[in-house]
Amino acid sequence: xxxxxxxxxxxxxxxxxxxxxxxxxxxxxxxxxxxxxxxxxxxxxxxxxxxxxxxxxxxxxxxxxxxxxxxxxxxxxxxxxxxxxxxxxxxxxxxxxxxxxxxxxxxxxxxxxxxxxxxxxxxxxxxxxxxxxxxxxxxxxxxxxxxxxxxxxxxxxxxxxxxxxxxxxxxxxxxxxxxxxxxxxxxxxxxxxxxxxxxxxxxxxxxxxxxxxxxxxxxxxxxxxxxxxxxxxxxxxxxxxxxxxxxxxxxxxxxxxxxxxxxxxxxxxxxxxxxxxxxxxxxxxxxxx
Amino acid sequence: xxxxxxxxxxxxxxxxxxxxxxxxxxxxxxxxxxxxxxxxxxxxxxxxxxxxxxxxxxxxxxxxxxxxxxxxxxxxxxxxxxxxxxxxxxxxxxxxxxxxxxxxxxxxxxxxxxxxxxxxxxxxxxxxxxxxxxxxxxxxxxxxxxxxxxxxxxxxxxxxxxxxxxxxxxxxxxxxxxxxxxxxxxxxxxxxxxxxxxxxxxxxxxxxxxxxxxxxxxxxxxxxxxxxxxxxxxxxxxxxxxxxxxxxxxxxxxxxxxxxxxxxxxxxxxxxxxxxxxxxxxxxxxxxxxxxxxxxxxxxxxxxxxxxxxxxxxxxxxxxxxxxxxxxxxxxxxxxxxxxx
Numbered sequence: 001x002x003x004x005x006x007x008x009x010x011x012x013x014x015x016x017x018x019x020x021x022x023x024x025x026x027x028x029x030x031x032x033x034x035x036x037x038x039x040x041x042x043x044x045x046x047x048x049x050x051x052x053x054x055x056x057x058x059x060x061x062x063x064x065x066x067x068x069x070x071x072x073x074x075x076x077x078x079x080x081x082x083x084x085x086x087x088x089x090x091x092x093x094x095x096x097x098x099x100x101x102x103x104x105x106x107x108x109x110x111x112x113x114x115x116x117x118x119x120x121x122x123x124x125x126x127x128x129x130x131x132x133x134x135x136x137x138x139x140x141x142x143x144x145x146x147x148x149x150x151x152x153x154x155x156x157x158x159x160x161x162x163x164x165x166x167x168x169x170x171x172x173x174x175x176x177x178x179x180x181x182x183x184x185x186x187x188x189x190x191x192x193x194x195x196x197x198x199x200x201x202x203x204x205x206x207x208x209x210x211x212x213x214x215x216x217x218x219x220x221x222x223x224x225x226x227x228x229x230x231x232x233x234x235x236x237x238x239x240x241x242x243x244x245x246x247x248x249x250x251x252x253x254x255x256x257x258x259x260x261x262x263x264x265x266x267x268x269x270x271x272x273x274x275x276x277x278x279x280x281x282x283x284x285x286x287x288x289x
Numbered sequence: 290x291x292x293x294x295x296x297x298x299x300x301x302x303x304x305x306x307x308x309x310x311x312x313x314x315x316x317x318x319x320x321x322x323x324x325x326x327x328x329x330x331x332x333x334x335x336x337x338x339x340x341x342x343x344x345x346x347x348x349x350x351x352x353x354x355x356x357x358x359x360x361x362x363x364x365x366x367x368x369x370x371x372x373x374x375x376x377x378x379x380x381x382x383x384x385x386x387x388x389x390x391x392x393x394x395x396x397x398x399x400x401x402x403x404x405x406x407x408x409x410x411x412x413x414x415x416x417x418x419x420x421x422x423x424x425x426x427x428x429x430x431x432x433x434x435x436x437x438x439x440x441x442x443x444x445x446x447x448x449x450x451x452x453x454x455x456x457x458x459x460x461x462x463x464x465x466x467x468x469x470x471x472x473x474x475x476x477x478x479x480x481x482x483x484x485x486x487x488x489x490x491x492x493x494x495x496x497x498x499x500x501x502x503x504x505x506x507x508x509x510x511x512x513x514x515x516x517x518x519x520x521x522x523x524x525x526x527x528x529x530x531x532x533x534x535x536x537x538x539x540x541x542x543x544x545x546x547x548x549x550x551x552x553x554x555x556x557x558x559x560x561x562x563x564x565x566x567x568x569x570x571x572x573x574x575x576x577x578x579x580x581x582x583x584x585x586x587x588x589x590x591x592x593x594x595x596x597x598x599x600x601x602x603x604x605x606x607x608x609x610x611x612x613x614x615x616x617x618x619x620x621x622x623x624x625x626x627x628x629x630x
Contacts, residue, residue: 063414071374112377113409120377121406127398130367134374134382137359141335142378161398164367171362 001056001145003231006224010053014220017087018048022249022277024083024096029263030270032100035108038246038259039153040080042184042217046242047084049223050149059089062116068146069135071120073128074153074182075109076261081118082106090117126159128152129179133169136176147231150179155187158196170209174237178230181239182217184246186257205239217242249280291529294505300492301503306526308519313484316515317423319459320480321346323466324383328354334470335375337361338385339368345385345423365395372418373402381417381470388422388438388479392445403475404448415473420445421466421480426566427594427611428483428516428604437599443571445477446544452476453543454497455565455573457518458487461541464495472497479515481566483604486519500547502554506536509622509629510554513564514540514573517592517613521564524618533622543573548580555587560629562621564592566613588628590621 006014022044029035050070051057057067072081079099086093091105098104105115109123120131132150139146156162169177181201189195198204202212211233215222223242230238246260247253250273264270295305304310328334328350337359338347351358361368365386372382384391392399399420407416425438446453452472456462462480469476494501500512504525513521518539525535536554540547540563555561561581563574569591581587594611608614 069378111409112406113411113414120373121401121408124397124401127366127370127373127402130370130398131374131377131402133367134371134376135378136374137371138375138378138380141356141380148374161364161366161370164362164364165370168361168364168367168371 003054003224003228005228006053006221011220014048014052017052018044019249019277019280021048021080021083021087023274024086024093025079026250026264026270026273026277028083028096028099029079031097032263034100035079035263036076036261037253037263038186038256039074039077039182039184041250041253042244042246042248043077043080043151043182044248045218045220046180046223047080049220051084051088053224054227055149056146059085059117062090066144066146068149069119069132070149070151071122071128071132071135072110072151073122073132074125074151074156075122077153077182078110081110085117125153125156126161129162129165130168132177132179133165133172133174136174137172139176148177150177152179152181154181154183154185154192154198155195157181157198157201166205166208169237173209173235175233175235177237178227179237179239181241182244183241184244186246186260188257188260190257202241209236210239211236212239212241214241214243217244218248250276291526293526293529296502296505299494299501299503300490302488302490305488306522308486308523311486311488314459314487315482315484316456316459316462316480317346319456319462320421320466320478321349323463324350325353326463327467327470328357331381331470333379334381334383335359336383336385337368337372339363339365339391341386341423345421347385365391366398369395369398369418370402373406373416376416376418377406381419383419383421385421385423387436388425388441389436391422392420392441392477393438396444400448404451407450407475416475417473418475419469420477422477423480424482425479426481426515427599427607428481428566430482430604430607431601433601434598439568439594439599440571441479442543442565442567442573446576450474451544452497454541455479455514455543456541457515457539458485458489460487460489460491460493461495465497465541468495468497481516485516488519488522498542498545498547500542500550501539502550503537503539504535506534506558508534508558509626510536510538510551510558510561511564511618511622512538512540512551512561512573512577514543515566517564517566520613520615521618523615524622527615528619528622533626535622540573540577543576546576546580548584551577551580552585555581555585560588560625562590562592562618562625564613564618567593568596569593570596588625590625592618592621
């Protein structure tokens, strides 16, 4: 099914939804006592746009054969996927509080067989791109209409297997595949430019035969438009470089690589985070109303 | 021909112990034929290869089913990941390379995107990726130690849910390939490079997870796999003339281990020698030892490389140098018989 253009009214609705999802992320991470904060907050707008507009899927029937597939390659940001899935109706929001606890379906990193709707086990970085390529090739072989999406981190681009996959996908001209990189410029040891410079990232993928587009990863309209464009591109896979602010919406986390791998540590930090998100809600409303 | 009690139900070749006249073939030829056979039976069978298509005998499948063959280039890690994606969309994906690279180099991709990704699958939703490692063991020969995987069985059998098969000859390799295509879940199948004696026939039964007693004996059990099965038969034949009655078992499936057949045998013989072209650490011998120590502690001697790397040379010379020759199996039998007393 083609992706429809998104209208302003829906954009506004999704921005509010994204803010609610961010609150869920902060609460579930605090409850879990471990996990990553910055990446999930930074990618909430992308996930909201995907699950509430772009993907052809049925939350009530997660194994529906014709569904679009989404592979989360940088598995550590999965709190955003879980929270978005719960908000989209895959499972009760209450279950988000079980994140990382014994017996939970919400494993610390994504596990395919733990939770219907998770398409691939991931965590060790880099391999999700190849997994997504395999799905896209299967769809091509079987002449299926569904599309494969892959979410990756920017730090993840350090992994050699990413470039094996990038070369292979370019060779196969896999236009059935849309990849979104979370370009938030941080990784565990610091800024990506210090740890392992990636630029010129766009030119790298272009050199491998990809269609590449840079967008504002917090702009729902740009996210949807880039996915729509990817749908129409022939003979080239699409790489959407989503420029994001890690920790987006929680002021004391924004752009701080220290928040890459930890949750809000105290009730005070949690309430500060939730306060910031409420304020962000106000900002969103004031910009559009 | 001596008085060895050969299991007739296995339909082995008639002149089994005529080592000078026995025909030889590469086990990977069986893999190549097995791929074509599996591909004919099931249109969801796909084959991926990392720039070793002819060498792994994947080219017969490519010729027959070009639309189902995927060349990934020299990129074993991505080959494993891509196969995982294909499998989760319903394909049965074989990935072909040398064992040193796959499952050597891509071990983590196999662990995460194949084995763990499969773990807990509902029936019908398994990750059907079959890893085929060619050129395993010192019998790779002149290419030397970099290409002589001696740890691949150990790497694969510690992954939960992974089936591990080491066929003994070309027919068994073909049957194992077809059987793995039909068996749900991930698997590893291993081949050597050299040509090995063809002692089974097209009519020899094969079932994954079922060890076959080739010769019945009462003094000692020899459980072997891969090219060492035939060497074990040669050793048993020579020992028979010295009055030692060996029960030789083709233990092709390392996992799931056919503990029952091994147990039944050692309860009778009270001693076992395991023989494989692999490091004695972590391979089939270890699997047997783990099983017996928990169920029926039995004196055991191990034939295999002794925690060292291989080197260049002629395959038969290397079997001797690395103490995996017929004479070494015979010596191990005598050692274990001494311990049994």
